[in-house]
Amino acid sequence: MAFLSACTSWRHVHNAGFTFITKFPFVRNVHKLSYHISPLSSRFSLADISVKENNHPNGPQLRLQTHFFHSSSPMHATKGFRFPKSSTPLTLPAVLSVASFANLLQIPTRRILRDLNRLGIKDVFPEYLITYEYSSLLAEEYGFDVQEAAAYSAPSPKSLNSKKDSGPLRPPVVTLMGHVDHGKTTLLDAFRKSTIASTEHGGITQKIGAFTVPFDKGSKFITFLDTPGHMAFEAMRKRGANIADIVVLVVAGDDGVKPQTVEAIKHIQSADVPVVVALTKSDRPGTPIHKIYEQLLNNGIQVEALGGETQIIPISAKTGKGIPELEAAILTLAEIMEIRASPRDPFQGWIVESSVTKGVGSSATVVVKRGTVKKGMYLVAGKSWCKVRSLVDVNKKSIKQVLPGQAAQVYGWKDLPIAGDLAYEVKSESEAKRILSDIYRQSNEQNFYELAESQNEQRVSALAAKKSGPAAIQEETSVSKSFNIIAKCEDTGSMEALSDYLKPLQFGKVKSRVLYTGVGPVTETDIERAETSDAIIISFGVSVPKATFRLAEKHNVKLLFHNVIYHLMDDVRKLFALRLPPILVQRVTGEAIISAIFDIKAKRAVVHVAGCRVTNGTIEKSHKIRLVRNDKIIWSGEIDSLKHLKEEVTSIKKGRECGILLKNFDEIVTGDKLQTFVEEYKPPDF
Numbered sequence: 001m002a003f004l005s006a007c008t009s010w011r012h013v014h015n016a017g018f019t020f021i022t023k024f025p026f027v028r029n030v031h032k033l034s035y036h037i038s039p040l041s042s043r044f045s046l047a048d049i050s051v052k053e054n055n056h057p058n059g060p061q062l063r064l065q066t067h068f069f070h071s072s073s074p075m076h077a078t079k080g081f082r083f084p085k086s087s088t089p090l091t092l093p094a095v096l097s098v099a100s101f102a103n104l105l106q107i108p109t110r111r112i113l114r115d116l117n118r119l120g121i122k123d124v125f126p127e128y129l130i131t132y133e134y135s136s137l138l139a140e141e142y143g144f145d146v147q148e149a150a151a152y153s154a155p156s157p158k159s160l161n162s163k164k165d166s167g168p169l170r171p172p173v174v175t176l177m178g179h180v181d182h183g184k185t186t187l188l189d190a191f192r193k194s195t196i197a198s199t200e201h202g203g204i205t206q207k208i209g210a211f212t213v214p215f216d217k218g219s220k221f222i223t224f225l226d227t228p229g230h231m232a233f234e235a236m237r238k239r240g241a242n243i244a245d246i247v248v249l250v251v252a253g254d255d256g257v258k259p260q261t262v263e264a265i266k267h268i269q270s271a272d273v274p275v276v277v278a279l280t281k282s283d284r285p286g287t288p289i290h291k292i293y294e295q296l297l298n299n300g301i302q303v304e305a306l307g308g309e310t311q312i313i314p315i316s317a318k319t320g321k322g323i324p325e326l327e328a329a330i331l332t333l334a335e336i337m338e339i340r341a342s343p344r345d346p347f348q349g350w351i352v353e354s355s356v357t358k359g360v361g362s363s364a365t366v367v368v369k370r371g372t373v374k375k376g377m378y379l380v381a382g383k384s385w386c387k388v389r390s391l392v393d394v395n396k397k398s399i400k401q402v403l404p405g406q407a408a409q410v411y412g413w414k415d416l417p418i419a420g421d422l423a424y425e426v427k428s429e430s431e432a433k434r435i436l437s438d439i440y441r442q443s444n445e446q447n448f449y450e451l452a453e454s455q456n457e458q459r460v461s462a463l464a465a466k467k468s469g470p471a472a473i474q475e476e477t478s479v480s481k482s483f484n485i486i487a488k489c490e491d492t493g494s495m496e497a498l499s500d501y502l503k504p505l506q507f508g509k510v511k512s513r514v515l516y517t518g519v520g521p522v523t524e525t526d527i528e529r530a531e532t533s534d535a536i537i538i539s540f541g542v543s544v545p546k547a548t549f550r551l552a553e554k555h556n557v558k559l560l561f562h563n564v565i566y567h568l569m570d571d572v573r574k575l576f577a578l579r580l581p582p583i584l585v586q587r588v589t590g591e592a593i594i595s596a597i598f599d600i601k602a603k604r605a606v607v608h609v610a611g612c613r614v615t616n617g618t619i620e621k622s623h624k625i626r627l628v629r630n631d632k633i634i635w636s637g638e639i640d641s642l643k644h645l646k647e648e649v650t651s652i653k654k655g656r657e658c659g660i661l662l663k664n665f666d667e668i669v670t671g672d673k674l675q676t677f678v679e680e681y682k683p684p685d686f
């Protein structure tokens with residue numbers, strides 16, 4: 001097994017025996033298969049295994065070639081079956097059941113089951129799913145010429161940040177990046193003379209906004225992308241850096257370099273994009289400029305004032321100070337970079353955001369990197385295509401075309417493309433459909449492989465658990481505990497951010513499981529699915545009508561609605577904590593300090609009674625009590641007697657004095673603290 005996995009070039013191994021082809025992502029199946037075939041070696045003389053890695057168009061492949069040669073080989077010795085005389089061409093899907101495979105090959109199912117069994121694949125049945133590498137192996141051994149389906153043929157995009165483009169200069173795409181609340185949107189407002197920042201939910205940006213702003217009396221333009229600073233939106237920031245020609249890194253002068261500034265710098269560096277630093281809020285007193293220079297330098301920004309090439313421009317979006325200098329710096333940098341694109345080239349660009357509007361359908365914000373988008377054109381992006389129905393610019397004005405370096409809303413998508421998808425022009429509806437059918441086929445293959453793998457794995461572990469008895473079954477079920485979530489969002493960008501936050505949630509053996517996410521309102525189907533799968537539903541940014549809340553309540557489904565990511569995160573964590581096994585905690589109900597010790601004669605001996613003043617809460621006689629000395633719990637137990645003056649009482653409130661006799665504990669000293677407490681179960685802090 002280890003031997004097979006170690007092979008990276010043609011090798012020959014004696015005493016082995018058949019052929020299979022596997023794509024790189026499923027190489028781990030090689031291990032499984034090699035495990036499965038091991039029983040064979042004792043039964044058959046197997047001839048030759050060759051392993052080769054080559055440059056297949058679908059990615060690296062491992063090809064293992066072997067030949068059954070022995071007369072006792074199950075395939076060759078099979079009675080009553082005539083192999084195709086010459087190799088008959090056969091195309092196999094990614095995954096199919098044993099029964100369908102048998103049908104396709106016109107070989108009796110029981111014979112295939114038996115041969116699989118002999119190959120070491122035990123407990124197979126007609127519905128058992130076999131993946132391509134198994135089916136192709138078998139089919140070849142039955143004499144078929146297995147042919148692979150055509151590979152995905154979408155045009156591969158040239159680098160969209162190519163500096164080699166010819167054509168006229170185009171407006172630069174400038175992404176604003178930085179830590180939350182450092183002033184990105186307010187800076188954009190200053191450029192646009194708008195007031196977006198004041199209208200945002202929770203005062204934070206939660207989606208990428210694209211705005212084309214005129215400068216120099218309309219002779220020049222810059223297309224700005226505003227990115228969210230909250231930690232949850234890392235994927236959007238990364239995308240923002242990848243799409244940008246230039247990044248403006250926003251750092252608040254009064255706060256300096258913070259975690260999301262550092263993260264933004266990493267994305268800027270990995271996208272290899274030039275940067276200008278805007279030192280915002282410089283109207284506030286005491287901006288420690290040199291400290292910030294050092295922080296930036298320590299994170300790889302070569303500050304101009306310290307001999308590097310990156311300009312740091314102090315600005316105030318409130319007073320307008322430094323704004324013209326920042327604008328000039330961006331335009332000069334763009335001129336030096338000579339960002340060119342021909343409007344006549346085939347269109348290529350990026351989807352930066354996408355959403356569904358009731359009555360209008362799917363729309364996507366597209367940034368054009370080269371070529372022109374016009375009404376009537378055919379576009380493909382991700383798994384969607386579109387005949388451009390209408391175009392709307394950033395001022396919500398209907399336009400006829402979008403030129404390179406500009407952003408606009410494109411309407412007419414058949415399905416919703418996803419933020420971050422590459423968008424490109426195709427010639428016709430039929431070309432778009434052909435490309436998409438290839439894309440879908442590939443993605444279905446991947447899904448099928450995963451489905452088959454998980455089903456087969458489940459079977460293997462179920463069998464193992466059955467053999468090991470009830471304890472193993474118990475262990476298995478406790479591992480698979482999950483906090484199921486269905487999430488509906490306003491747009492694909494927030495859907496991605498929410499998924500990125502939800503998917504890794506885990507505490508001990510309890511894990512989150514995002515059943516699915518979608519764009520649009522919560523539907524009755526979502527509620528029914530949540531009910532059957534014991535899931536909560538999250539609606540992020542899409543308001544939920546009262547009737548939907550009522551329906552969810554009727555089905556006993558928890559439905560959360562939030563506009564602001566950090567409020568949503570708080571609530572999700574609370575609900576997750578409720579699914580965790582509760583922990584036993586001691587809640588202190590009263591505290592008293594021992595100020596004197598009285599020796600009292602009891603029936604047979606002298607006992608020490610603690611003379612106390614209650615300093616916090618109420619001392620309840622019925623509660624448990626513990627003694628704390630030098631911040632350490634020395635003892636815990638029960639109260640034997642609680643007295644106010646001479647009267648036995650059940651409780652004593654803060655500020656009053658009392659005498660406490662502890663049950664079976666006598667070693668008290670003045671200054672000790674007595675705490676009454678109750679024990680309760682509560683969800684662990686998560």
Ligand SMILES: Nc1nc2c(ncn2[C@@H]2O[C@H](COP(=O)(O)OP(=O)(O)OP(=O)(O)O)[C@@H](O)[C@H]2O)c(=O)[nH]1
Nearest residue numbers: 180181182183184185186204205229281316317318
């Ligand atoms: N005094 C002063 N306040 C500013 C300046 N720029 C932004 N602010 C304030 O800083 C706060 C945050 O500003 P935003 O523009 O929303 O910050 P942001 O970086 O876009 O925030 P996120 O997008 O949520 O990451 C707001 O209260 C602004 O009014 C500035 O130059 N001077």
